[in-house]
Amino acid sequence: MKANFVKVALGAGLLAATALAAPTAASAKTLVYCSEGSPEGFNPQLYTAGTTFDASSRQVFNRLVQFKRGTTTIVPGLATSWDVSADGLEYTFNLREGVKFHTTEDFTPTRDFNADDVIFTFMRQFDTEHPYHGVSGGGYEYFNSMSMGDLVKDIVKVDDQTVKFVLNRPEAPFIANMAMDFASVLSAEYADKMMEAGTPENVDLNPVGTGPFQLVAYQKDAVIRYKAFPEYWEGKAAIDNLIFAITPDSTVRYQKLKAGECHVMPFPNPADLEEMEADADINLMSQEGLNVGYLGYNTQKEPFTDPKVRKALNMAINKDAIIEGVYQGAGSAAKNPLPPTIWSYNNDTVDDPYDPEAAKAMLAEAGYPDGFTTDIWAMPVQRPYNPNARRMAELVQADWAAIGVNAEIVSYEWGEYLDRTKKGEQGTFMLGWTGDNGDPDNFLAVLLGCDAVGSANRAQWCNEEFDNLIQQAKTTSDVLERTRLYEEAQLVFKREAPWATIAHSIVFEPIRSEVVDYKIDPFGGHIFYGVDLAE
Amino acid sequence: MLGFLFRRLGDIIPTFFGVTLLVFFLIRLIPSDPILMMAGERGVDAERYAELQAQYGFDQPLIVQYFDYLMGVFQGDLGKSFVTKKPVLDEFLTLFPATVELAVMGILFAVILGIPLGVLAAINRGKWLDHLTMSVSLTGYSMPIFWWALLLIMFFSTTLGWTPVSGRISVMYFFEPVTGFMLIDSLLSGEKGAFTSALSHMILPTVALGTIPMAVIARMTRSSMLEVLGEEYIRVARAKGLAPMRVIMVHALRNALIPVITVIGLQVGVLLAGAILTETIFSWPGIGKWIIEAMNRRDYPTIQGGILMIAFLVMAVNLIVDVLYGIINPRIRYKR
Numbered sequence: 043m044k045a046n047f048v049k050v051a052l053g054a055g056l057l058a059a060t061a062l063a064a065p066t067a068a069s070a071k072t073l074v075y076c077s078e079g080s081p082e083g084f085n086p087q088l089y090t091a092g093t094t095f096d097a098s099s100r101q102v103f104n105r106l107v108q109f110k111r112g113t114t115t116i117v118p119g120l121a122t123s124w125d126v127s128a129d130g131l132e133y134t135f136n137l138r139e140g141v142k143f144h145t146t147e148d149f150t151p152t153r154d155f156n157a158d159d160v161i162f163t164f165m166r167q168f169d170t171e172h173p174y175h176g177v178s179g180g181g182y183e184y185f186n187s188m189s190m191g192d193l194v195k196d197i198v199k200v201d202d203q204t205v206k207f208v209l210n211r212p213e214a215p216f217i218a219n220m221a222m223d224f225a226s227v228l229s230a231e232y233a234d235k236m237m238e239a240g241t242p243e244n245v246d247l248n249p250v251g252t253g254p255f256q257l258v259a260y261q262k263d264a265v266i267r268y269k270a271f272p273e274y275w276e277g278k279a280a281i282d283n284l285i286f287a288i289t290p291d292s293t294v295r296y297q298k299l300k301a302g303e304c305h306v307m308p309f310p311n312p313a314d315l316e317e318m319e320a321d322a323d324i325n326l327m328s329q330e331g332l333n334v335g336y337l338g339y340n341t342q343k344e345p346f347t348d349p350k351v352r353k354a355l356n357m358a359i360n361k362d363a364i365i366e367g368v369y370q371g372a373g374s375a376a377k378n379p380l381p382p383t384i385w386s387y388n389n390d391t392v393d394d395p396y397d398p399e400a401a402k403a404m405l406a407e408a409g410y411p412d413g414f415t416t417d418i419w420a421m422p423v424q425r426p427y428n429p430n431a432r433r434m435a436e437l438v439q440a441d442w443a444a445i446g447v448n449a450e451i452v453s454y455e456w457g458e459y460l461d462r463t464k465k466g467e468q469g470t471f472m473l474g475w476t477g478d479n480g481d482p483d484n485f486l487a488v489l490l491g492c493d494a495v496g497s498a499n500r501a502q503w504c505n506e507e508f509d510n511l512i513q514q515a516k517t518t519s520d521v522l523e524r525t526r527l528y529e530e531a532q533l534v535f536k537r538e539a540p541w542a543t544i545a546h547s548i549v550f551e552p553i554r555s556e557v558v559d560y561k562i563d564p565f566g567g568h569i570f571y572g573v574d575l576a577e
Numbered sequence: 578m579l580g581f582l583f584r585r586l587g588d589i590i591p592t593f594f595g596v597t598l599l600v601f602f603l604i605r606l607i608p609s610d611p612i613l614m615m616a617g618e619r620g621v622d623a624e625r626y627a628e629l630q631a632q633y634g635f636d637q638p639l640i641v642q643y644f645d646y647l648m649g650v651f652q653g654d655l656g657k658s659f660v661t662k663k664p665v666l667d668e669f670l671t672l673f674p675a676t677v678e679l680a681v682m683g684i685l686f687a688v689i690l691g692i693p694l695g696v697l698a699a700i701n702r703g704k705w706l707d708h709l710t711m712s713v714s715l716t717g718y719s720m721p722i723f724w725w726a727l728l729l730i731m732f733f734s735t736t737l738g739w740t741p742v743s744g745r746i747s748v749m750y751f752f753e754p755v756t757g758f759m760l761i762d763s764l765l766s767g768e769k770g771a772f773t774s775a776l777s778h779m780i781l782p783t784v785a786l787g788t789i790p791m792a793v794i795a796r797m798t799r800s801s802m803l804e805v806l807g808e809e810y811i812r813v814a815r816a817k818g819l820a821p822m823r824v825i826m827v828h829a830l831r832n833a834l835i836p837v838i839t840v841i842g843l844q845v846g847v848l849l850a851g852a853i854l855t856e857t858i859f860s861w862p863g864i865g866k867w868i869i870e871a872m873n874r875r876d877y878p879t880i881q882g883g884i885l886m887i888a889f890l891v892m893a894v895n896l897i898v899d900v901l902y903g904i905i906n907p908r909i910r911y912k913r
Contacts (some may be wrong), residue, residue, distance in 0.1 A: 072749070074748055079870070080870070082660045082661055083661055083662065088662075090615075178662050179632070179657075179662045181629065181632075183615070183616065183621070186621075186625055187616075187621070243662075246662075258751075259751065261754070261862065262668065262671055262672060262862060263672065263862035263863075263866060263867060263870075264744065264745060264860070264862035265744075265748055267751060285748045287744060287748050287860070288860060288862075289743055289744075289860040290857055290860065290866070290870075291857060291858050291860070293727055294727075294730065294742060294743050294858055294859070294860065297730050297731065297734060297735050297742045297743075298742045298743060300735050301734055301735050301738065301741070301742050303741060303742055303743075303744075303748075455607070455609045456609065456613075456614060457609040457610040457611075457613035457614045457875075458609060458610075458613075460613055460616075461610070461613055497622065
């Protein structure tokens with residue numbers, strides 16, 4: 043029977059192999075990206091998943107300001123320049139001229155990009171009375187979670203090429219928010235036309251943007267096709283066609299990469315990294331991710347109200363063992379709550395040394411010579427910043443047992459876990475964060491600010507000194523001054539130790555050797571403008 | 578006959594209600610909140626949470642939600658996906674042909690290989706060929722699909738380069754789906770090489786999915802054949818001097834196949850379960866992969882709609898089979 047199997051498979055395989063070479067125009071360059079999942083849709087305003095942004099904002103759209111590819115540096119996009127008023131309340135953007143929108147089956151633009159498009163883009167999300175606000179379910183989760191609704195007071199068209207944003211309070215990270223995916227600029231003319239035709243949801247299904255690639259077709263759960271937009275304002279992309287072959291299994295993605303069925307794949311299996319490294323056809327790229335994985339203490343619950351106890355526990359954790367055992371080497375020890383790829387990262391911070399003896403002594407000093415009993419909450423999901431929380435919890439549990447602290451590992455279903463940690467039911471817990479906009483505020487204020495206690499500040503930590511520093515940094519747009527304030531805040535954080543900072547993950551991206559000038563995006567995106575294929 | 582048909586139809590109605598009830602409440606028993614799931618680490622403030630609850634109808638009592646859902650179902654409305662905001666029924670209909678195509682190929686593979694192997698083992702009972710066939714089929718039966726599929730990919734696609742790794746057709750081919758069945762659409766497209774590309778993409782998923790049913794069918798055929806071969810009338814046929822091949826193929830096999838056909842029918846459920854794994858591994862855009870993704874995202878309308886549609890189809894197939902039995906065998910018709 044085995045022989046029969048092989049014969050059938052072989053016969054059919056041979057038949058197929060002769061026909062695998064498919065028809066392509068000799069000169070067209072097609073890059074195939076084996077993406078990890080299906081996009082939720084094609085309007086980045088409506089969603090929060092990276093997979094969706096890869097398929098929409100990062101190829102099809104532009105924003106007023108953008109991140110320079112491969113960095114967190116902000117550069118002009120659809121705005122050529124911007125001015126900030128002295129009180130930090132008004133941001134005036136001067137718009138780029140001659141920018142074209144894509145032409146699709148449903149829509150042929152009659153004018154270039156202008157202020158009306160910017161107004162439409164933001165008013166749709168901001169103004170609940172806007173005719174488009176409720177279209178396609180109307181959830182603007184990223185816009186809301188960045189508190190844009192509270193922050194923005196008004197958006198004014200000064201003239202066709204100038205738009206002014208008026209804020210309710212000075213907020214330096216605002217400019218970084220404008221580079222985020224939800225700020226992708228849509229065509230107002232297209233929206234009007236679809237509204238007239240009675241099919242407004244088409245705006246979200248068949249996107250029209252100004253970006254380097256335009257959507258050709260999406261076959262659900264299978265393939266997304268794009269072609270280079272010849273009139274793109276930065277110049278036509280080096281590749282002619284871009285194809286996303288949706289491949290959810292990481293082992294299969296690797297097999298496809300090896301077989302030459304795709305050029306780039308995200309999220310490799312850690313077990314395959316060694317083999318990838320050895321493969322001459324594959325170039326294994328890596329970079330520290332814009333994230334931090336941590337173990338937080340509930341600072342409003344005894345005995346974690348005492349910084350000495352938190353310090354002592356920090357010193358008992360063997361990070362090297364965790365990086366080896368949990369991240370399988372794909373991580374670097376974290377000493378700050380900020381990842382090193384973010385500006386204002388304080389390199390002078392001294393990490394708590396791994397020293398169980400000193401930890402024990404400090405615990406005795408804090409009044410716990412015999413240790414105590416507590417819990418460690420382990421997330422039920424895998425995240426880049428913590429690939430295996432359960433395993434990490436076990437390692438920490440053993441480390442703490444060595445200094446007399448007995449911890450029970452607790453876990454809940456993910457939604458439940460997030461909800462309960464928010465309310466502060468935990469003693470200690472594991473979590474992490476991946477940056478949204480490359481601004482230090484996005485880590486320090488969101489996760490550790492006094493305002494965030496009871497929401498994303500799950501350590502329930504409110505320290506006046508720290509909070510003053512980050513609030514001050516919010517109100518000045520002088521980057522040098524902000525840097526100084528954030529550096530100081532990181533020292534306060536380290537001294538007070540609301541978290542044990544564990545690690546920053548390392549992102550790996552295997553690409554085929556013929557792919558030229560691919561850059562890993564610190565935000566975890568996959569950007570194909572600027573990428574070429576060697577002949 | 579008409580009375581029999583109505584009775585069977587009558588049986589379906591409570592089953593259908595049962596399925597809607599089970600699916601609706603079981604999903605909600607899973608301790609998780611789709612809104613919190615969607616918000617993730619970023620969280621959602623209380624005001625926005627209440628807004629979303631109202632938008633999805635979660636602020637209503639469960640029984641009201643169920644009733645609303647049921648009313649929708651009777652009007653052919655399975656709701657809209659929380660994630661894509663598209664009607665669940667549309668998504669189902671787009672993806673279903675891919676699953677059907679794979680399942681049909683899988684069952685064909687299982688039948689075409691399984692029955693001859695079973696016959697071969699039966700007529701060589703106790704000999705090495707019998708042992709070999711049965712141990713191989715036992716191996717096939719016990720093999721986890723995801724492991725078997727990866728093994729096939731690594732050997733035939735990566736090492737030998739004979740078959741593509743995954744997908745339904747080479748990404749270089751592009752045409753609008755007409756029937757949703759890739760083998761037919763690729764022929765209709767008229768593009769050179771499209772059909773062979775689609776066919777080559779079918780091979781490994783078909784083998785991976787068809788292996789377990791094939792093993793079951795082979796074993797069933799063997800035991801059924803052995804039973805029939807011991808019957809008096811076979812001895813008579815042989816004594817009459819009929820050619821051994823004719824005795825086996827015509828006299829024995831025909832009768833031995835009756836229980837085998839029942840087993841083949843039962844494999845439809847196995848195939849749909851197997852399709853979930855096979856589709857995920859081979860990036861096959863079918864309903865198995867779709868439902869798994871919906872479960873991970875707690876997309877209630879998609880999970881409910883998907884499972885309901887599958888249950889409905891299984892019930893419909895069962896009804897047809899029952900009616901066919903009734904036509905073939907009058908005893909079933911009147912026995913009730």
